[in-house]
Amino acid sequence: MRSAAGRRSRSIAFAAVLVSGFLFTAYLAAIALSEDLLTELGAPEQADALVVLGGDGPPRAAKAARLWLAGSAPAIRVAGQGDCNAIRDTIIAAGVPASAISVECLSRNTWENALNTVPFADKAGLRSGILVTSWFHSKRALETFRALCPGVSWSSVPTAAPNLLATAFGQYGRYVAMEYVKLAAYRLRIALFADRRTHRGACAGTPSDADPPYGSHAIG
Incomplete structure (x- = not known):
């Protein structure tokens, strides 16, 4: 029983390490790709x-x-x-x-x-x-x-x-x-x-005369 319990504990610990490593790698990738x-x-x-x-x-x-x-x-x-x-x-x-x-x-x-x-x-x-x-x-x-x-x-x-x-x-x-x-x-x-048709001032625009929302291209 002790041996089986020990193997389960080691398996759980190993899985936790793998998941932690994956998450940390993903985090670093997100930071590296931010620019x-x-x-x-x-x-x-x-x-x-x-x-x-x-x-x-x-x-x-x-x-x-x-x-x-x-x-x-x-x-x-x-x-x-x-x-x-x-x-x-x-x-x-x-x-x-x-x-x-x-x-x-x-x-x-x-x-x-x-x-x-x-x-x-x-x-x-x-x-x-x-x-x-x-x-x-x-x-x-x-x-x-x-x-x-x-x-x-x-x-x-x-x-x-x-x-x-x-x-x-x-x-x-x-x-x-x-x-x-x-x-x-x-x-x-x-x-x-986003309704771009209701405003009638400097911000007014249409798809033909202004860039689309994601055209070519909170601290926040």
Whole structure:
């Protein structure tokens, strides 16, 4: 009896090790592939405004300040509940005048970031915008903004990814892993619920004059 019980225990332990090893390998693969599968990187061209999404404030704020100081856009919109004012203050501390920055502090997620940017886009008459967010969040953010505000030409200039080990074993690991699920869920939500025919402002657009939701291409 003891021998049989011991064999069962060893079998269970061995199976647990195999499963743990598989999950850890899958996790590392998800991190390693994040720049290919989750990131949308555009050239920092001239645009009407930078839209900085909240959640991972300091690096996003620093990126937005550098883009503004380099002349990429004359205005900055900070969107997101929780750290919107902190992001604004960090951008100002980097040398951007307060008059160039506006904030929207109600959005709780990426979908609301896009929805709540519509009034700003209308009022400013935006024709182009650059999204500033984290590398792993950039594809989902770009697809969402293109779907909900298709009349504006959106591009993405995200923050840079740390190296593989720093990402996997640092603060970003779990967010990167979850982003695959969030991206799939948002694509379904866009397919089911994004209505591009009801808006009649800067964000208005049709499939013929705007990029499709996933055309060629919460920290979140």
